Amino acid sequence: MSSERSSVTVLGLGMMGTALAGAFLAGGHPTTVWNRSAGRGDDLVGRGAVRAAAVGAAVEAGQVVVVCVRDYDAVRETLEPVSAALAGRVVVNLTSGTSQEARDLADWAAGHGIRYLDGAIMMTPQGIGTPEAVILYGGEQELFEETRPVLDRLGGGGTYLGSDTGIPALYDVALLDIMWATLNGFLHAVALVGTEKISATAFLPFVTGWLGGVTSFLPAMAEQIDAGEYAAHDATLETHLSPLGHLIHESRARGVDVDLPGRTKAMVERAIADGHAFDGYARLIERMRGR
Ligand SMILES: NC(=O)c1ccc[n+]([C@@H]2O[C@H](COP(=O)([O-])OP(=O)(O)OC[C@H]3O[C@@H](n4cnc5c(N)ncnc54)[C@H](OP(=O)(O)O)[C@@H]3O)[C@@H](O)[C@H]2O)c1
Structure with missing residues (x-):
């Protein structure tokens, strides 16, 4: 996109679509918006967006068409009836889904001459x-670079992961995996200290400090995982087992659920039973991989 003021259409004005359209408006792009149901987007129109009555008209107004609806079924319901109008245009689908859904949609787009990110x-x-x-x-990298001046309006610079349209969805769930694991650990720990009337807020500074320390383990673990070499440089799996037992004992004694630490302990015990007692924690990647 040579012009920094390319026209943009945003399909879907839920919480996220509204924010995306707002960022394009703030960047000075002529912005057309469309939502399946009426009653959304008044604020955007007040800020200069044009509301299209039909998805076809919306698509025709934008050089770049950004889609952000509930899921890929909704994306298809929205885009398939206007495939002819989309031909030759750039579609950037920012709806969450699976890698397969993304690849299938990219194939569908390619089959209709739609330039898809x-x-x-x-x-x-x-x-x-x-x-x-x-x-x-x-x-496609060339398409990403061409569309970048528009996408940069969304902030952060955007990160290009390569030509495979399925990879962003995979990174998405993998990063959410880390988020949920961290949040679950936090909630369990807060439930534990809460049995002594220690509030979550009082405990929080210890958590944030500790998380920084835990994060510092990751570069060495990543190197071990990539090398497939799990020798313990700090603590062995056997050393992990004993405090895991304490966590489960302490939880049970205080009436706190032991499901999460129980699963971790079972993984460590299994690796030890398989002969890896003196390996480090990175060894558990093999279990995660289902081996
Ligand atoms: N919110 C976040 O923090 C966040 C963060 C990252 C990613 N996302 C992703 O962004 C996408 C949108 O999320 P959101 O927070 O904006 O959700 P939302 O507020 O619930 O809005 C959902 C949007 O999808 C539309 N929609 C649902 N079914 C449709 C269909 N069959 N055909 C056409 N439009 C349909 C809705 O239109 P109606 O008004 O007509 O129902 C609405 O515009 C999701 O994939 C979500 O996972 C959201």
């Missing part, structure tokens, strides 16, 4: 347009 938004609507916004993209 897939993206995964790793940010809440409030963060769109800020430097902290993380959005991951996949698709």
